[in-house]
Amino acid sequence: MNALNKHINPFETKSGSMRITNRNTIIAVISLLLISGLVIVKAQIIGLALCVGLLAIIGLVYVVFKTPKFGIYLLIILGFFVTGASRYVVAPWGLTIDAMLVLVYVALFFKGFAIQIPWYRAKSSLTVVVTLWMAYVFLQLGNPEVLSREAWFYAMRGVGLYQFLVIPLLFMLFNKQKDLNNFFIIWGVLSVIGTLKGLQQFYFGVDPFEQRWLDQGGAETHVLFGKLRVFSFYSDAGQYGASQGHAGVVFGILALFRKSSLKLRLFFITVALAGLLGMMISGTRGAISVPAIGGFMFLILRKNIKILILGAVLGIGVYVFFAHTTIGQGNAEIRRMRTAFDPNEASLQVRLANQRKLKGYLATRPFGGGLGATGNWGQRFTPQSFLANTATDSWYVMIWADTGVVGLVYYLFMLFFILITGARNVMFKIKDKNLKIQITAITCGMAGIMMASYGNGVFGQMPTGILMYVTMVFMFIAPQLDKKAITAIKK
Incomplete structure (x- = not known):
């Protein structure tokens, strides 16, 4: 009997798109759309950028809170692009690394209320x-x-x-x-x-x-x-x-x-x-x-001694090529590399x-x-x-x-x-x-x-x-x- 009481009839619950029929959800969505539209009309391109950026940040926070490991992937990606981005948009891009680290730690803190970290x-x-x-x-x-x-x-x-x-x-x-x-x-x-x-x-x-x-x-x-x-x-x-x-x-x-x-x-x-x-x-x-x-x-x-000897011979060959020959001197890259041996x-x-x-x-x-x-x-x-x-x-x-x-x-x-x-x-x-x-x-x-x-x-x-x-x-x-x-x- 207890098992029957615990059973949830899927036809009596709301899921997926049916959840948005909730009055509070509809009001919140409509309000957000109206505010976004007003900002875009008043600020035009800047307003559009702000709205898109805000939605992206909200989505990012949601994903990291749900799956903190995703924050690690983002840290690696940011590591590659964060410096170059400053050449296109002048901003303290370096602080995005700090922000991401803080976000992951905060996500883990709150996740700790539900599961053991x-x-x-x-x-x-x-x-x-x-x-x-x-x-x-x-x-x-x-x-x-x-x-x-x-x-x-x-x-x-x-x-x-x-x-x-x-x-x-x-x-x-x-x-x-x-x-x-x-x-x-x-x-x-x-x-x-x-x-x-x-x-x-x-x-x-x-x-x-x-x-x-x-x-x-x-x-x-x-x-x-x-x-x-x-x-x-x-x-x-x-x-x-x-x-x-x-x-x-x-x-x-x-x-x-x-x-x-x-x-x-x-x-x-x-x-x-x-x-x-x-x-x-x-x-x-x-x-x-x-x-x-x-x-x-x-x-x-x-x-492996044989491989070590072979590698040593190869290394000596590379050194001799750069330090004691002029082969490939017409190539600017080889010429500059060669100066490292001078x-x-x-x-x-x-x-x-x-x-x-x-x-x-x-x-x-x-x-x-x-x-x-x-x-x-x-x-x-x-x-x-x-x-x-x-x-x-x-x-x-x-x-x-x-x-x-x-x-x-x-x-x-x-x-x-x-x-x-x-x-x-x-x-x-x-x-x-x-x-x-x-x-x-x-x-x-x-x-x-x-x-x-x-x-x-x-x-x-x-x-x-x-x-x-x-x-x-x-x-x-x-x-x-x-x-x-x-x-x-x-x-």
């Missing part, structure tokens, strides 16, 4: 090391050398905050084999789009909005000897070249060694070739270190001279000059200071100048701890062959990006930043994924 999954040594780094970044507010707290706010987001906020979310929401597979698909598609945009700039030139960006100062570093350094929709050519080289390494390894369907393998090959092509047309010399170090790391992880190259000497100046300045400042003291933030908030007018030209040199030798030592420890953990899991823990190749690929990619960050401010910028955070988490949870895969095979 697995916060315990974020318990990891990775969470500990990034939290300690964020604590040091926060303590930089008390650095007596800090000249601008506002500069600290803007700088600390890419240096520590995003990493601190994203990694726990990834442990909770983005932690399955399917998530890793989807991540590669999204990354690959976005990288190919980046290459296509780069090819458009390379062959047909920039559009009017990009030209305006060049005219406002971008040309100083992106038009050399009348030749454009391609930047696609990324922040600059350095980020574009390194990011595309990153994709070339990761997807090249997947294409060559992961067992997959023909369709998926063709996708991996396409992304790898597109990535390497994008790296070449960027004109960024430092980007060549991504495939170079990534390839060397791959040889180590394979634990120890007497003018820009390298300038960098070394700047580092010598910084060494003297920081000798009595173990905690640095304060986060945000260098680079664009220094130029914006403290333009008369010594650090603002001394180019760092390197992610690590920037960390050193802003946070001192104490900050640099801990930051490098953190990165190598993460890299070594990923390498150890690949070499000694993961048994499933496909997962082993996937983690091998992202570990090699991280090694390449770490090296490239010495020549350019790559690591903390988007999209490399968000890609690194995702790969870090999968490098740490790989043993758990492996156990599930092995158990599934045995069943």
